[in-house]
Every structure is written in C-alpha cells, then in structure tokens.
Amino acid sequence: MKSKQQTVLSLHNTGSFYKRKRGVFGEPFWAFKDISFDLYQGETLGIIGRNGVGKSTLLRMMAGITKPNKGTFVNYGYQVSLLSLQLGFIHYLSGRENAVLSGMLMGLRKKEVKSKMDAIIEFSELGDFIDQPIATYSSGMVARLGFSVAFQVDPDILLIDEVLGVGDAEFSQKSAKVMQDKIHSNKTIVFVSHNAVLIQQLCNRVVWIEEGISRVEGEPESVLKEYHQFLHLA
C-alpha cells in the first residue's frame, strides 16, 4: 500500500439511532454509536463484525441515505453507492425496461444504460428473453439480470453488503469472479461481511466493529486475529 493516499470518506465518532416506535418516535436505540475510520482512494476496506452490530446501517449512512445522529461524517465529493440487486424491478415489464429503470434509479442516465445494454444482455446470458416480461423468468434469470445491471453501475465508491455472487451455481461463480476482479482493481470499495476468509482474501485493510463501536483497525491479518480471539472468548 502506498503511504500517501487521498482520503475519500472520513468518519469521526459517528453514531446513528433508530427510535422504538416506527423508527422515529419514542426512545432512541443506537444501531451504532462510535465509529471512526478513514477510507482512502483505491483501497478495499473490509468491515467485519457479528450480526446486528450496525454494519448495514453504517453502509446506509456512508451511501448518503441517512445522516449520522452524532459525530461527523465527511464525503470529500465522491459518488457513493450501495450494490443493490434488482433495485426497483417491476414484475410486468420486460428485462430491457427493468434494466433501464434499475440503472436509472442507481444513478445512470438513460442513454448510459442503453449504451451498456449489450454488455448487460451478454453477461446475463438472457438473449432474446431480454424483451420478455420478467414475470416469465425463472428466479435464476431475474438474479442474473439484477446482477448484470448493478455491475454496470460504476460509482466512485462501491459499498458491498455481504453478497458477491448470485444465482445458480454456475452464474454464482461467474458473478463472484467479476466482483472479485473489480475489488482487486483500483476501485475504492467497502466490503461488509462476517466471513473472515473472504475479508482476508479481498481487503487491504479491515475495521472490526463490535457493539456499534469500531474496536480495531489495521492490516487484515492482525485485525482478524483479534476478532477471532474475541469470538472464542465471547
């Protein structure tokens, strides 16, 4: 890793809460309460932690969907998005129309999606089915389309929540492969998981979150070692 890298996002003692009643009324409960780290240009940052420690809520804040309730979160002018599959898909529309709609919802312009349509059709292996309503697709076909569209969206910073590959066995391997290539490339990526093996494989740096607090940050090996020690003690 280069020593002088540009900071793209920076979190300083950030916390975010929901409220007991409908999420907005009553007593607050903190999804995460004290998380600090910086994200640098071109790196793959892993976030590890057990279920329910606020990882997804944290990603949502980083994507600009919600705001922190405490601390400071700074985005130095980059486009951040969450990898979301089948976003906004409508059952009765064709694969092509859903690809356009989904791509536009994720921030592409219509002409951009259209120019990427051939790549989407090819990667999803849908062929002529692209003009059939997705109601007629098998769930595997919908998953393939969903992934192929999401993969075409190219934000400055990509946030990935657990899922790498989707669909049936074969496509799952193929999609996980291109995803890993993307992660290994020079893209800035935040990868959230509780799978230590994947984190170790993919990330340059890891933040471990426990009970809504960022406990340790650093080289994957040392952070994961501490994480495992903790799990065995817990």
Next chain:
Amino acid sequence: MTQKLDTLFRYSELIIYKTYADLKAETERTYLGFLWWIFEPLLYMSVFYVFFELLLKQGTPNYVPFLLIGLTAWQWLKSCLSHGAETILGAYGLMQQVFLPKVMFPIILVLTDTVKFFFILALLLIFLWGYGYSVGITYLALPVVLIVQLLFTMALVFFLAAIVPFLPDLRFVVENILLALFFMSGVMIRGDIVPEAYQQYYYSNPIVIIIESYRDILMYNVWPNGSALLIIGIISLIGIWLGTRLIARFEYIYPKIMV
C-alpha cells in the same frame, strides 16, 4: 451550478421513465390493457346516465352532462389524493437502497393519474359534443383551469404524502374525508341550491370553484371566474413550495421509518 442542473435533469428523466414504467406495468396486468382507462370511466359514466337520465327522469335539464363534468374533475383529484397519500410510505424499500429525493414519489403518482385522466377527459368531451354542446371561444380557458387543478392537487398530495409515513392510520381517515368533500364540492348539486347563509362558505372551497369553471366553459360557454382561479393557483404554488420543504425536511428521516 452545472452540477445542480445536471442532477435536476437526471431526476426529471427518472421521474418520466418511472411514470412510463408504472403506466406500462398497469396495462400489462390485464388483457385489455390501456383500453381499461377508457372502458372503466365509460362504465362508470353509463351507470350515472342510466340512473339519472333514463330511470329517474328528474326535472333538472341537462343534469347528466352537469354531473359528468363534476365527476370527471372529482375523480382526477380523488385518485391522486387517495393513491398519492401512500407514495412515500410505499417507497420505503427503494429508499433503503439508494438516495432519491422523496418528493419524486408523489410527483410520479400525480403524473400517472393525470395521464389516465386525459383519457377520461377526452371521453367526456366527445360525450358533450355528441349531447349537443359545441366548442366555444371560452375553451381557451380550459388549459388554465386544468393547470390550476393540477397545482391544487399537487399541493395537497405533497402534504399528505409527507405526513402519512409518520401517521399511517391517516390513510383510513383520508377516504372518509374524501367522501365528505365529495358532497361539499358541488359535484352533484348547483351552487344556488345552497342556502344563502352558507353560500360564502360553500364558495370558499377551491374544488367548487374549479368544478364550476369547467361547467362554465364546457356547458354555458362563459368565462370562468379568473380572479378566483388565480388566487387558488397562487395559494397552490405556495402549498407546493411548503410541501416540498416539508418532505425535504424529513429527507433522511423517512429511510429510518420501520414499516
């Protein structure tokens, strides 16, 4: 500045495509597709025609055109309000995944319902011409009345859509308020039937003004009350601005609501 403009274009494009997608999805759900946008109001209007013109044979001359104009305008408002109330609440899943300006959702709904309204309006005009009314110079004012109603509807829908996520129970109240409004808005009755003492209150209802404006144009060939329409238009614009502000105020709160 150019970035802001770019964002505006991007969202406008998205709103238009989503409107198209929603309309298309609706037509794909049935065998007859978009023909239902014509058949449904046709059936609806026939019921009134059979009941009032053939069965009741009641005294008021030209009651059927009078009623159908009222119903057409009312249905547009009603469908926007009852569907629009749930738009932000209904977009909950989407807003968890990606940042989108929430005001988009009520706009899309008003647009889809407005497209469907135009089919009904066309049908109404054909009926009126067949009934013996003709196109007069006052038709020039028709677009103005349509725009005023659109603005008025948007203002109300924005407020409703903004509040319903916090008070989902409101949805049940809305239907009943709409029923009460239906009776108070001159859809079925003439203004001069209202007792003298209540006339002032009756005419402070913008929907009354709007519906009577349509009748002035389409039936009586007289110019509608311009100053009243202007006031409604201005108040509606202020309402739209406030409603947009209200929704923007909760922009980052809505995704935290648990449905």
